[in-house]
Amino acid sequence: MKVLVADDDPNVCEIIRIYFEQQNIELLEAYDGAAALELVEKETPDLVILDVMMPKMDGYEACREILKRRDVPIIMLTAKGDEFDRVLGLELGADDYMTKPFSPRELVARMKAIFRRVQPRQAANGEEAGKSAAYEFEGLSVHPDRREVLSGGERVSLRPKEFDLLAHLAKSPGTVFTREQLLELVWGYDFIGDIRTVDVHVKNVRKKLNQPDREYIHTVWGVGYKFEAPR
Numbered sequence: 001m002k003v004l005v006a007d008d009d010p011n012v013c014e015i016i017r018i019y020f021e022q023q024n025i026e027l028l029e030a031y032d033g034a035a036a037l038e039l040v041e042k043e044t045p046d047l048v049i050l051d052v053m054m055p056k057m058d059g060y061e062a063c064r065e066i067l068k069r070r071d072v073p074i075i076m077l078t079a080k081g082d083e084f085d086r087v088l089g090l091e092l093g094a095d096d097y098m099t100k101p102f103s104p105r106e107l108v109a110r111m112k113a114i115f116r117r118v119q120p121r122q123a124a125n126g127e128e129a130g131k132s133a134a135y136e137f138e139g140l141s142v143h144p145d146r147r148e149v150l151s152g153g154e155r156v157s158l159r160p161k162e163f164d165l166l167a168h169l170a171k172s173p174g175t176v177f178t179r180e181q182l183l184e185l186v187w188g189y190d191f192i193g194d195i196r197t198v199d200v201h202v203k204n205v206r207k208k209l210n211q212p213d214r215e216y217i218h219t220v221w222g223v224g225y226k227f228e229a230p231r
Contacts, residue, residue, distance in 0.1 A: 001025050001026065001046050001047070001111070001115070002025075002026040002028065002043065002044075002045045002046050003020065003025055003026065003027060003028065003045055003046065003047045003048070003049065003111065004028040004029075004030065004036060004039055004040060004043070004045040004047070004048045004049065005027060005028070005029055005030070005049045006029075006030040006031070006032070006033060006035070006036035006048070006049065006050050006051060006054060006059070006062065007031070007049075007050075007051035007054070007077060008031045008032060008051065008053075008054045008055055009051070010031075012051070012077075012100075013029050013031075015104055016049075016104060016107070017029070018104075019104035019105070019107075019108065020108075023108055025108070028043055028045055031054070031055075032054045032055045032056040032057060033050070033054045033055075033056055033057025033058055033059060033061060033062030033065075034056040034057045034062075035056075036048070036050065036054075036057075036062050036066070037057070037062055037065050037066060037069075040066050040069065040070055040072065041069060041070075044070070044072075045072065046072070046073075046115075047072065047073045047074070047075070047111055047114065047115075048066060048072055048073070048074045048075070049074075049075045049076075049077060049107070050062055050063055050074060050075070050076055050077065050094075051076075051077045051078070052076060052077065052078040052079070052085065052089070053078075053079065059076055059077070059078075059089075060088060060089065060092055063076065063089065063092045063093060063094055064092050064093075067092070067093045067159070071159070071160065073095045073114045073115075074093065074094045074095055075094065075095060075096045075097065075098060075107070075110060075111070075114075076089040076094045076096070076097040076098070077097070077098055077099075077100060077102070078097060078098075078099055078100065079099070079100045086099075086196075087196060087200055090196075090197055090200040090201075091200050091203070091204060093159050095114055095161075096110050096114065098110065113188065116188060135167070135170040135171060137170070137173075137216070137229040137230060138214075138229055138230040139151065139152055139211060139214055139229075140152075140170075140209070140211075140216060140229060142166060142167055142170045144167055147160075147163055149163065149166065149209075151208075151209045151210060151211060152210070152211060154210075156208050156209060156210075157208070158205065158208060159204075161186055161187065161201060162201055162204055162205050162208070164185075164186045165182065165186050165198075165201050165202065165205060166205050166217075166227075168182065168185050168186060169217060169225065169226070169227035170216075170227050172227070173226075173227050173228060173229065174226060174227070174228060175226060175227075176220050176223055176224060176225070176226045177224050177225055177226065178223055178224040179195050179198040179199070179224050179225075180195070181224065182198050182224065182225070183195065183197070183198060186198075186201075198224075198225075202217055202219075202225055205217060214229070216228070216229045
């Protein structure tokens with residue numbers, strides 16, 4: 001596992017470095033967002049850890065720019081405990097967040113949880129390529145084999161978990177899923193993050209489908225979400 005840590009606090013980097021060495025994790029270090037972006041292009045890390053408050057380019061901007069170039073898992077580090085800051089990182093496409101001060105052991109546990117979710121899904125996608133039927137609805141097509149979504153005839157670019165969330169819902173139209181069920185289906189039973197992650201990803205999918213006159217994912221207040229659309 002090769003992990004990039006971007007944080008302008010040398011003490012944080014030192015603590016992470018010591019623990020990573022014990023876990024045989026290769027560490028790449030950057031001390032500002034711009035340097036992190038360069039290392040992502042050059043070294044192609046398996047996972048990126050970004051501090052929010054950094055010089056030259058903050059963690060939010062670095063997260064946005066990295067995901068334009070690479071589909072790589074990202075964990076945000078923040079000294080702020082405000083819900084807005086946590087949700088903003090998730091809306092930008094981060095996979096998880098941790099609030100400082102944090103435990104290096106918990107950080108590694110979260111990293112491993114992300115990889116347990118990502119790797120089996122990638123393998124399954126390769127094995128099932130060409131075998132899964134598309135989910136066809138009025139104005140929307142979801143193709144699990146190609147991991148492709150067409151909305152209004154236009155291809156929609158979704159992050160991996162955004163696609164998985166939409167596919168799970170579209171596979172069972174009319175079925176109501178609780179947030180807890182969706183967390184287990186899409187993120188895995190060992191997900192450590194906030195249940196609001198589901199709400200953030202639903203919001204992102206709705207926005208990217210870009211059909212203001214038609215809503216495919218419906219909120220079931222007090223319960224969760226369901227998919228409804230004419231086939």
